[in-house]
Amino acid sequence: MEFTVSQIAALLNGTVEGDGSQKVNRLDKIQEGKAGGVSFLSNMKYESHLYNTEATAVIVGEDFSPSKPLSTSLIKVKDPYSGFTQLLEAYAQLTKHSKTGVEEPSYMDQSTKMDDGGYRGVFSHIGKNCRIGKQVIIHAQAYIGDNVKIGDRCIIHSGAKIYNDTAIGNDCEIHPNVVIGADGFGFAPQEDKSYKNIPQLGNVILEDNVSVGSNSTIDCATMGSTIIKKGVKIDNLVQIAHNVIIGEHTVIAAQSGISGSTEIGKNCVIAGQVGIIGHLKIADNTTVGAKTGVSKSILQSGKIIFGYMGFEMKEFLKSYSIFKNLPSLQDRVKELEKKQ
Amino acid sequence: MEFTVSQIAALLNGTVEGDGSQKVNRLDKIQEGKAGGVSFLSNMKYESHLYNTEATAVIVGEDFSPSKPLSTSLIKVKDPYSGFTQLLEAYAQLTKHSKTGVEEPSYMDQSTKMDDGGYRGVFSHIGKNCRIGKQVIIHAQAYIGDNVKIGDRCIIHSGAKIYNDTAIGNDCEIHPNVVIGADGFGFAPQEDKSYKNIPQLGNVILEDNVSVGSNSTIDCATMGSTIIKKGVKIDNLVQIAHNVIIGEHTVIAAQSGISGSTEIGKNCVIAGQVGIIGHLKIADNTTVGAKTGVSKSILQSGKIIFGYMGFEMKEFLKSYSIFKNLPSLQDRVKELEKKQ
């Protein structure tokens, strides 16, 4: 898809300085701008790139005036960053939701109902008694089991597996090879030291606007529901165990794991490779630093936790800086002992 | 499926106190009990929920007598917890193994033999010269390569990939998107600092009653076999490298990784996010705490290991509690230095 620089400016309520008739078909970072690309300059730290970029046009603030000659056209707008984001979204809109209809062979049980405007890719599977909303995109090779509810405008990517009884709200995106609703890890130890499977009969509920990253796993509850509340964003390779509850607008970065029955509050930020043991409560607005192990409930809102067995980040960093110098502390103790 | 409260009581060899004719069709936690549900009360800590629950019936011990009026029926049995587990199992039995027959299109090479009573889902693939036992459930989009053996009553979930030469015993469950038998990470460094692929010619053996959680990976051996012994339970997103051996009835929680050629004994408990380096031996009955790094063999049975570079858990916790107070220890040393 190609646009002129003037068309882009009109879209953004901006004005052109330079040649508005040139054509663009791509969004670039300013330091990597090439002919045919539109970039933006918001942080003046990067101003020097403006004078070297090969991008056809650069979006700048309406008050900006260049201090050197330049070979690119300028599109002047009120807020260059949100102007650019607006373009990104328009571009994504044009390229992402473009698939509709049904590709064959694909499988949908006749008891299932899917509303209009959606897409079912080739080799996808939808089981019995599902209820799929409108404009839902189900990519090739996705699997949806029985009794699954999916709201409007959801995207289920290739290879994602949504098991029986899962309920997904509106505007959710489930990335490739995610597994939702498979059995949790529940085994009862027997007298002979073997383990017996505890049937996992619950389900998973995802509220609206939830995103789950590639190859992540969310187990069904033993009974009741594993619940991911609205607006939660989960990165790749994350493990959410049975009966976990994640509060609204909490984000969880890659490779973190939340053990069974733990409840995480809303607006929390869980960084990457964090582990949280089971049956804890984590208060709203908690931040957990990367690689932290959380072994106790966090009851007060707004804490920042960090460390191998995490505690207040500031305190951990103090201890860790002494840890780095433990040999010298030990030497000082030796010195004192000698002097006695 | 609906049952009366009396039918449930009969199934459990129990007696009804209250209305045995009411119908139930679901198992609930007592604190979430709703009409139509059966709950149980085993731990008296939760007794208060009994007087508020909306569950139609609650399973209790035969000696229990309520201390307040209640609106639910009681089913009195010898052991309420195992009674409830029995119900869970009966329920799971009714809902899980219900699929039989072959859905089309699916692929099975004509040289492969699959016994009676099983199921092959749509878009599943089974390669050459496989030997599949009876009552095996192969879900939609599962992949089974060439020369694979699968015992009786196994369940291979959607998207699981079982590569060539894998041998799986009876009663195993392989969850969605698991990869078994793909190449291990074997590369020989060359003089120009590039790496050359070392062919991985071995296989993976899973003995009876093994369970592998969603998105876990078990690599084939370079030569010989990677062996997962009977009764081993592996959680989600776990990595088992080439030539590893896991002993009988050992459990491994989510996101742990076992490096190449390590042998883990029987009846071990490996918690989540543990890493064990290659070529070690871990004795029987070892417990490894969450997030532990294991860098040395553990030769004595029954140890509990914990820590970043793990050692005896008790010792680690002592050291860690002083680590948390290192700034004060450092201050005490300063104080002593001043006083000299």
Next chain:
Amino acid sequence: MEFTVSQIAALLNGTVEGDGSQKVNRLDKIQEGKAGGVSFLSNMKYESHLYNTEATAVIVGEDFSPSKPLSTSLIKVKDPYSGFTQLLEAYAQLTKHSKTGVEEPSYMDQSTKMDDGGYRGVFSHIGKNCRIGKQVIIHAQAYIGDNVKIGDRCIIHSGAKIYNDTAIGNDCEIHPNVVIGADGFGFAPQEDKSYKNIPQLGNVILEDNVSVGSNSTIDCATMGSTIIKKGVKIDNLVQIAHNVIIGEHTVIAAQSGISGSTEIGKNCVIAGQVGIIGHLKIADNTTVGAKTGVSKSILQSGKIIFGYMGFEMKEFLKSYSIFKNLPSLQDRVKELEKKQ
């Protein structure tokens, strides 16, 4: 496939001592050798196995003479280890690239071109405007989106998902259930504490000879490209975030994660379960020990980094050995305090 011991010796430019007419069809470790197998003895530490092995033939050095009687034939070659590796490769060649042609049903958009000598497995998907080189193996249930380029002799395993605009060089191997080119984790916080999706418009570039292990994920760039340079070897369950660059011939072991926009140099070794935060630069020839957290750029080439918040490995180990004895250090301080 069966060969005589003499045929194997001829292939390796070696000589037979013993019965050259016996048939072999398998490669075995010497301690697990069985009739019909060929083993090798390179490290004399394992010499004792030679006198017990049931292998039909064992490859040894040309200067080797046994010190005891043996029941196996010997194949004498210049370098037994590389002779054996040569056999491994020949064997792998015979067994691996054997598939050609197209299995149906499979899906390839008519705008896509795939060169000769390749294979497309059943239930695989290839989207629009792709360009697939010669002798490319695309296994059953693999997914290739739109505008994807794949070079010659690549292997895309079952269940791997290669999303739109990905560019893959020659001789790459993408293992089962890998996800390449799905959206990165980019969300802009809004005033109401919700998050808005930042469209991810870039792609992923894999240069020649890259290997990606099962269930790993490589996210597309927000803009521009996530780049995996030639010869990089990535193990299972690894996370590579958007806009990361990995230098030539760097290896990354299982379950490690590299956060957004970090650049790793060439010839680095990243062990398992490592986490590297975003926007860092890691110099060439850096070694990062298992489970290390890297929170700062590493600017000098050739460092070995280790630890929870990693620093020079030698220093970390010194500090950690004192950490293990912190209770005794604390006691010594107590003792000093008492004596004052």
